[in-house]
Amino acid sequence: MARAFLFVLDSFGIGGAADAERYGDAGSNTFGHIAQACAEGRADREGLRKGPLLVPNMVSLGLGRAAHTATGFRFDSSAGAVLASAFHGAAQEISSGKDTPSGHWEIAGLPVRFDWGYFPDTVPAFPAELTEAMISEGNVPGILGNCHAPGTEIIERFGEEHIRTGKPICYTSVDSVLQIAAHEVHFGLERLYEFCKTVRRLVDPLKIGRVIARPFLGETSATFERTYNRHDYAVPPPEPTLLDRLTARGSRVIAVGKIGDIFAHRGISEVRKAPGNMAMFDKALGAMDEAGDGDLVFANFVDFDTEFGHRRDVAGYAAALEAFDRRLPEALAKLRPGDLLILTADHGNDPTWRGTDHTRERIPVIGTAPGLTGGDIGLRATFADIGETVAEHLALAQGRHGTSFHATIGGHA
Numbered sequence: 001m002a003r004a005f006l007f008v009l010d011s012f013g014i015g016g017a018a019d020a021e022r023y024g025d026a027g028s029n030t031f032g033h034i035a036q037a038c039a040e041g042r043a044d045r046e047g048l049r050k051g052p053l054l055v056p057n058m059v060s061l062g063l064g065r066a067a068h069t070a071t072g073f074r075f076d077s078s079a080g081a082v083l084a085s086a087f088h089g090a091a092q093e094i095s096s097g098k099d100t101p102s103g104h105w106e107i108a109g110l111p112v113r114f115d116w117g118y119f120p121d122t123v124p125a126f127p128a129e130l131t132e133a134m135i136s137e138g139n140v141p142g143i144l145g146n147c148h149a150p151g152t153e154i155i156e157r158f159g160e161e162h163i164r165t166g167k168p169i170c171y172t173s174v175d176s177v178l179q180i181a182a183h184e185v186h187f188g189l190e191r192l193y194e195f196c197k198t199v200r201r202l203v204d205p206l207k208i209g210r211v212i213a214r215p216f217l218g219e220t221s222a223t224f225e226r227t228y229n230r231h232d233y234a235v236p237p238p239e240p241t242l243l244d245r246l247t248a249r250g251s252r253v254i255a256v257g258k259i260g261d262i263f264a265h266r267g268i269s270e271v272r273k274a275p276g277n278m279a280m281f282d283k284a285l286g287a288m289d290e291a292g293d294g295d296l297v298f299a300n301f302v303d304f305d306t307e308f309g310h311r312r313d314v315a316g317y318a319a320a321l322e323a324f325d326r327r328l329p330e331a332l333a334k335l336r337p338g339d340l341l342i343l344t345a346d347h348g349n350d351p352t353w354r355g356t357d358h359t360r361e362r363i364p365v366i367g368t369a370p371g372l373t374g375g376d377i378g379l380r381a382t383f384a385d386i387g388e389t390v391a392e393h394l395a396l397a398q399g400r401h402g403t404s405f406h407a408t409i410g411g412h413a
Contacts, residue, residue, distance in 0.1 A: 002293060002294060002338045002339070002340075002393060002394055002395065003291045003292070003293065003294070003295055003296075003297075003336075003338070003339050003340070003394075004295075004296045004297070004339070004340045004341075004342075004390045004393055004394055005284075005288060005291075005296075005297045005299075005331070005335075005339065005340065005341045005342070006107070006296065006297070006298045006299070006342050006344070006386070006390060007284065007299045007301065007331075007341070007342070007343050007344070008104065008107070008259075008298075008299065008300045008301065008344055008345060008346055009301050009304055009321075009324065009343065009344070009345050010100070010300055010301055010302045010303075010304050010305040010306075010345065010346060011030060011304050011305035011309040011345060011346070011347060011348060011349035011358065012030055012031060012304055012321070012345040012348075012363070012364065013028070013029070013030040013031065013345055013347060013348025013349070013350070013359060013361025013362065013363055014029065014030065014031045014032065014066060014067045014070040014071065014073075014090060014345075014348075014361060014362055014363065014364050015027075015028060015029025015030070015031070015032050015067075015070055015071040015073065015348070015361050015362060016029070016070040016071035016090070016361065016362045017092060017093065017348075017360045017361050017362050018092060019360065020359075020360045020361065022360070023098055023359075023360040025098070025348070025350075025353070025359040025360040025361070028348055028350040028353050028359035028360070028361055029071060029073065029348070029350060029361065030309070030317075030345075030348040030349060030350045030351070030359065030361060031063075031067055031073075031075075031364070032067060032071065032073045032075075033314075033350055033351070033352040033353075034053060034314060034317055034318050034321070034351065034352075035052075035053045035073075035075055035076070037314045037318070037352060038051065038052050038053040038318050039052050039053070039076060042314065043314045043315040043318045044315065045315040045316075045319075048315055048316070048319050049315060049318055049319040049322060052076060053075075053318055053321065053322070054322055054325070055321055055322060055325040056325065057325045057326075057328040057329060057332070058321075058325050058328065058343065058366065059075070059082075060081065060082060060083050060086065061082070061083060061086045061088065061343065061366040061367060061368060062082050062086050062087065062088025062089075062366045063075070063088070063364060063366055065082065065088045065376070066088045066089055066090050066364040066365065066366050067090075067364070069088070069089055069090045069376075069378065069379055070090035070361075070362040070364075070379070071362075082374075083368055083374070084373075084374060085368045085369055085370055085371070085372055085373070085374045086366065086367065086368045086374045087365075087366065087367055087368070087369070087372075087374040087375055087376070087377050087405075087408075087409045088364075088365070088366045088376060088377065089364075089365045089366075089376060089377035089378050089379060089380060089405070090362045090363065090364060090365060090379050090380065091344070091362060091363050091365050091379070091380040091381075091382065091383045091385060091386065092362050092379065092380065092381060092382065092383075093106060093347070093360070093362075093363070093382070093383055094106070094111050094381070094382045094383075094384075095111045095112035095113070095383075096112050096113070096114065096115050096116060097112065097116050097175070097176060097209070098175075098347045098348070098358045098359065098360040099116075099175040099176060099177070099209060099210075099347065099358060100175075100209075100210070100232075100258075100262055100346055100347070101176075101209045101210060101234055101235070101262055102116075102209075102346075102347075103345070103346025103347045103363075103383065104259070104262045104263070104300075104346050105237055105241060105262075105263075106382060106383035106384050106387075107344065107346065107383045107384070107386050107387055108237075108241040108242040108243055108263070108298075108387045109241055109242045109245075109384045109387030109388055109391065109399045109400075109401055109402055110237055110238075110239060110240075110241045110242075110384070110387075110401060111382060111383070111384055111401055114207070114238075115207070116176035116207055116208070116209050117176055117203075117206040117207035117208050117209075118172075118174070118175075118176055119148075119172040119178070119208075121148045121174075122147075123146065123147045124146040124147065125146055125147050125148060125171075125172050126146055126170070126172075126178075130202060130203070130206070131143060131146065133202050134170070134198070134199055134202060137198050137202065138168075138195045138198045138199065140166065140167060140168055140195065141165060141166055141167055142165070142167045143167055143168055143169070143170045144158040144161060144162055144165075144167045144168070144169045144170070145158055145169045145170050145171040146170055146171070147171055147172075148171065148172055148173055148174070149171045149173075150173075150310065150311075150356045151171070151179060151181065151214055151226065151310070152226065152311070154169055154171050154181065155169065155181050155214075155216050155224050155226065156221045156224060157221075158181075159181075159183070159216065159218070159220075159221055159224045160220060160221060162181075162182065162183060162186075162187070163183055163186045163219070166186075166187065168180050168181070168182045168187065168192070168195060169181040169182065170199075173356075173357055174355075174357045174358075175209070175210075175357065175358065176207070176208050176209035176210070177208065177209060177210045177211070177212055178199060178203055178208055178210075178211050178212075179211075179212045179214050180192065180195060180196055180199065180211065180212070180213055180214060181214040181215070181216060181226075182195070182213075182214075182215060182216075183215070183216060183217065184215045184216065184217055184227060184229065185217070189215055189229055192213050192215055193213055193231060196211050196212075196213045196231065196233050197233060199211050199233075200233040204235070207235075208235075209234060209235055210232050210233065210234045210235075211232075211233040212230065212231070212232050212233070213229075213230060213231040213232075213233075214226060214230060215227050215229045215230070228273075228274075228275035228276070230258075231261060232258055232261035232262060233261070233264075234261060234262055234263070234264045235264065236263075236264040236266055237263060237264070237266060239400075240267070241263065241266075241267055241387070242267075242296075242387040242390060242391055242396075242399070243263055243266065243267025243268060243296070243298070244266060244267035245267075245391065245396050245397075245399065246267065246294070246295075246296055246394065246396065247267050247268070247269060249294075249396070250294075251294040251295050251296065251394065252269040252270070252291070252292065252294075252295040252296070253267055253268055253269050253295070253296045253298060254269060254270055254272065254287040254290070254291065254295065254296070254297045254298070255268045255269075255270070255271045255272070255298055255299075256271075256272050256273075256280060256283050256284045256287055256297065256298065256299035256300065257272075257273060257274075257280050257283075257299055257300035257301065257302055258273075258300050258302055259271075259298045259299065259300050262300070272286070272287060276303060277301045277302075277303040277304070277320060277323065277324060278323065278327070280299065280300075280301055280302075281301070281324070281327050281330075281331075283299075284297060284299040284331065285330055285331060285334065287299070288331065288334045289334065294394050294395070296390065296394065300346075301324065303320055304317060304320055304321070304349070305349050305358075307320070308320055308351060309348075309349025309350070309351055309358075310349060310356050310357075311351075311356070312351045312352070312353075312356060313351055314351045314352060316351075317351050332368070335368065335370050336370065337370045337371040338370070338371060339369065339370060340367065340369045340372075340389075340390065340393045341367045341368055341369070342365065342366070342367040342386060342389075342390070343364065343366050343367055344363050344364060344365050344366075344383075344386060345363040345364060346363070347359070347360070347361065347363070348360065348361030348363075362379075363383065365377060365380060365385075365386060369393070369409060369410070371410075372409050372410035373409060373410035374409050374410065375408060375409055375410075377405040377408050377409065380403075380405065381403075382401065382402050383402075384399075384401040384402025385402045385403050385404065385405055386402075387399065387401075387402055388401075388402035388403060388404040389404045389405050389406050391404065392404040392406040393406055
């Protein structure tokens with residue numbers, strides 16, 4: 001029995017990207033800075049958490065050692081024993097950008113070698129011809145926003161006007177995205193999705209990576225709250241990924257969370273979603289139970305990014321890591337000889353950093369494979385090494401990008 005489980009802790013970077021300065025992120029370190037804040041009492045919050053960061057289960061898979069590989073950072077709790085079958089290391093991104101599609105596609109064996117399109121940090125941010133087409137082809141009375149902005153802030157600013165006028169709130173960021181916020185009831189959830197599909201088509205020539213539906217509820221700026229009915233409309237990968245290769249040979253790829261959206265539902269056998277990291281963990285555990293020989297469960301835990309990284313909430317991020325870590329033994333208990341479990345990330349989002357955007361960082365590559373020897377996989381030159389390792393484990397032919405580290409951790413069980 002050979003199965004693979006790939007869990008992405010969305011935005012859980014570990015610093016040290018060689019090209020971070022190019023992105024204005026030299027010195028950013030999501031894990032390191034959260035750990036330091038916790039150790040210094042700066043991540044204490046009454047009723048939520050207190051004290052040093054406690055993630056003993058990820059430490060047992062080599063998280064502390066992975067962080068040291070990435071930057072030389074020594075996590076105070078990293079002296080604990082590492083599981084005999086655990087492996088640990090870090091990976092450098094070679095794709096353009098520091099956003100979700102770039103990171104996930106590269107993890108799945110397809111680095112992004114082209115440049116994404118971006119909207120300038122001006123008001124208006126969108127070209128006039130795009131705005132006119134969005135209004136006419138999307139059948140809306142106009143748009144609000146048309147600028148760079150954090151999602152919660154722009155809903156507070158324009159939400160009431162949106163309800164009065166029916167104009168969707170359209171905004172962007174330093175990532176290759178066009179986000180559209182609209183009220184689930186007053187505007188309509190399905191209408192929002194249809195509008196996003198229209199906009200997706202309109203921005204294709206601009207090479208915009210994602211159009212994101214951001215539905216919300218509430219009646220006033222004080223009560224607005226985004227819901228879990230987010231939907232991402234991504235550009236399809238330009239060539240086959242690990243997911244395509246698996247489904248083409250008849251294996252199942254079970255996507256948990258927003259994985260299906262990220263890959264434009266290519267190479268996906270089924271999608272399972274739920275609101276929040278813990279509900280998503282339940283879905284992942286269920287998928288582990290059902291996965292068969294040659295199958296992949298690919299899960300994304302998005303709350304780290306959307307709820308805490310972008311909101312620069314250090315205490316919230318720390319508490320979310322600790323909550324995830326407490327559940328990790330449930331996943332480890334489901335592993336059988338021949339299985340492979342990898343925990344990783346797609347980029348950084350340092351909650352101590354300036355601004356509210358992603359940060360260019362290396363990512364942890366930690367995990368375990370019962371029956372293999374584990375060990376230090378070092379610093380990988382590309383995220384694609386993860387995908388190629390999964391491919392080799394599941395007996396796929398080698399892909400075009402990346403180098404498997406399967407032999408380093410003990411070869412086939």
